[in-house]
Amino acid sequence: MKNENKKIKSGYVCIVGKTSVGKSSLLNKILGEKISIISNKPQTTRKKNIGIFNDFDSQIIFVDTPGLHLRKNKLSDAMFKIIEREILNSDLILFMIESRLDNIDFDFINKVKKINKTKILVVNKIDKFDEDKINKLIIDLDIKEFNSIIKTSVKQEKNLDLLINKIKENLSYGPKYFDNDILTQTSEREIVCELIREKVLFYLNQEIPHGVFVENNLFKKNIKKIYDLDFDICCERESHKKILIGANGKMIKKISIASRIETEKFLNSRANLKLWVKVKKNWRNKDIYVNKILK
Ligand SMILES: Nc1nc2c(ncn2[C@@H]2O[C@H](COP(=O)(O)OP(=O)(O)OP(=O)(O)O)[C@@H](O)[C@H]2O)c(=O)[nH]1
Ligand SMILES: [Mg+2]
Structure with a gap:
């Protein structure tokens, strides 16, 4: 009791x-x-x-x-x-x-x-x-x-x-501030954005992973109980975008597979995960992006 x-x-x-x-x-x-x-x-x-x-x-x-x-x-x-x-x-x-x-x-x-x-x-x-x-x-x-x-x-x-x-x-x-079954205040959507960024950090070196942020476009469970997920990986330069995609899309494929495996483990469910690479020039020095990411 x-x-x-x-x-x-x-x-x-x-x-x-x-x-x-x-x-x-x-x-x-x-x-x-x-x-x-x-x-x-x-x-x-x-x-x-x-x-x-x-x-x-x-x-x-x-x-x-x-x-x-x-x-x-x-x-x-x-x-x-x-x-x-x-x-x-x-x-x-x-x-x-x-x-x-x-x-x-x-x-x-x-x-x-x-x-x-x-x-x-x-x-x-x-x-x-x-x-x-x-x-x-x-x-x-x-x-x-x-x-x-x-x-x-x-x-x-x-x-x-x-x-x-x-x-x-x-x-x-x-006092007890939270019920016992609450583990965090970070949403599932935010955690999956971070899991994808973790894979970018894992596979890429130097400035590229530090100049990346991940944005979610779609996060929904479909009627087959599979998550439909769509994210943008935003980087700072066209040259970084090329490296993120890699020759014949090899790099983004690696990031995508690793992200999906980790996401499915986290959500305890299958997931269709789509990743897109976009350029947001010099975003780390723009309030509009910094505020959005750290909100
Ligand atoms: N050998 C060893 N490695 C550790 C230990 N704790 C963490 N690490 C490693 O240290 C690295 C950094 O760990 P993080 O937990 O990301 O460090 P952090 O302090 O949160 O880093 P920031 O988020 O950049 O501030 C990872 O490679 C971890 O696996 C430890 O007790 N021993
Ligand atoms: Mg840390």
Whole structure:
């Protein structure tokens, strides 16, 4: 029987850190579902993604944010605004790092000094680096800024329980913000757009995947209970369009097959997926596109 009166720990936990440290991987692993896309290329996540964790005595709303990076265009600026807003809206900040620290990390630590919230330092990818290197890294940091330090390997699922317990310890008793069956606020349509962009990130290199956004034209289940899906992959230049399509359409075919497989898994249903490649010149510096993508 449901016990609605049971006291639980609850709150918003913002996951922030440099690009590629493993923020989205952490969110997905904790939830056991792919809410946020992952890649080994920088600036994968562009907007916030919420993942809601429930257990017997807590509800933790994890907020995955875009990675901290050097600002280059209006898209970067808008991503930084998202990070700042989510930090302010959160009850607790998880600051994630890996083996190397640079000015981006130190600037961030300086900024959050003034914010009076619990901060937990998460040192991720311990499967990749030796203990001495990690300990030296921690010594280099201004440790007093953090309430706790947890060393994790998201890949090997190491110390994730420890992290959850530490978060719970630092959250207050509070309301249940969402019903137990709600995992995220991101719509299926948005997640499929992201899954397609993840495949573009996987198959293409250098500037091309970073200059891509995906737009949905059709998202409907037909009478045969198959999803009819139609998306535009928008890139910045004619030359990028050619590479995205590839010789005899080989590249777009690869992207399309991989996207369909992942989409069908996610939707738990068959899907007819159509992809079109379009050019939107210099869109990362145009408010109209940036606002539309990050809305
Ligand atoms: N070896 C190792 N790799 C990891 C671990 N966690 C994440 N990764 C890898 O690190 C890469 C980046 O992971 P993401 O989760 O996309 O990183 P992110 O911090 O969300 O990146 P942005 O969205 O660009 O800010 C991927 O290739 C992951 O598979 C870990 O614990 N160990
Ligand atoms: Mg990410």
